């Protein structure tokens with residue numbers, strides 16, 4: 001048995017992921033806690049990424065506007081020339 005550092009339950013070792021770097025070869029938090037932490041971390045990170053992207057786009061609005069305009073123009077010209085849709089670079 002081992003006590004989870006997250007939920008403080010006494011659980012069998014099977015409830016802990018293996019980690020050979022740790023003294024007893026098992027994680028300090030049970031699988032349930034580990035996955036909860038991972039999920040929370042992922043959600044927070046995703047929120048952060050979205051915020052960063054929005055901030056970046058807002059700060060570079062002119063650049064994106066110009067970029068989209070030139071892409072549309074290039075796409076239009078390429079399609080007119082019968083060469084299909086160009087790759088975005």
Ligand SMILES: [Zn+2]
Pocket residue numbers: 004005006007008009029030031032033034
């Ligand atoms: Zn736990």
